[in-house]
Amino acid sequence: MSTTDRRTAIKTRHRQAIIDAATALISEGGTARFSVDELAARADVSRRTIFNHFASIDDVVTTACTHVLGIVIEDFRAAFSASPVEPGSRASMFDAVTTALRATDIPSVIAFLWQALGGFDAADQRPQQIFQATFSRTTDEIARELAQRHADEDSLDAELLVSSLMHGIEVIAHRWIAETGATTGADARALWGRLLERLITTIRTGY
Template structure:
């Protein structure tokens, strides 16, 4: 108060200061661009998943993908090198459920527990369902077109690399090479039995084909667990 006049003094500088309650956070341009890029990439992959699930095959065009994702052709190629790259990434995401199951069941421990973690993730995954999706995505394998098989192999390689990294990070007490060898043995072994399963079933999903899958997976896990040394039933 002004003691002489009994009036309140008003501080001009304080009066002009912005009210904290009305100040809004302005997202930096770089954050907005990153968020937009992430949305576009997700839209492209979701569109690829939808096109594959609806009908069909790796044969969808760039124009079809751009229309479904509501982006331009140029945006697609800003994120992916080719349609094959889009399909490979979509297939890798589908197979990535193996990694999700591994993370859900992970428990620290010995090298044997590392094996059990990865084997358990394979058992917990509907691999036939995932492979059927990949089969539709690639339109099957044909002798005259190596591309589908190349994408199939790339899908398994990407998943194997990521799973090996996750396993090594969660078992720092173990040799990193052990993690890589273990995952490579199981995942590339899975790729081998998948090929046998596809030859026998053509990716059909029924009780008989699923029973065959479990038989092949049990055989793979047991073979890798026990190795190839001859058993000795007696001493002498």
């Protein structure tokens, strides 16, 4: 391995260690309000190394949120890809997406985002905007993949279906947070399951 390759490998390792440390501190402390010194100690790097990779603590937190979201999207994609493609049926598209939603650990990512963003405060719109942007990104990715898997169907149907479900997920996420405080124990997960089934039934049957 050349000197350049070694340096690149070290930089990559340090960056990932910082992201992993931030993720752990958020999960354990229930908030993203940790200091640079705490982050450096947890990642086993210097303060300077942190700022060589990130502009600020907020930048680290945003990257950690994106990383966690990426893992959840991959979990969803795996569950979604496991379902058979049944051409010519909007109902089969609906079933594929809802099956993947049931199989994906959505409560964990909602709880992580809630903790990382420090909750929602009416006086500070930024956390709410990041939360909405997270769901918007996920919606776009799922709709695109659904349209590709069901190329015989109108892509607008895929967009409408996924948009309806994911906006509904955002709505029940707020209800779930209000009733559980974004905890992920057995009772909280059971409540999420009930809310998700209510959402699926409502969209499936319409008004």
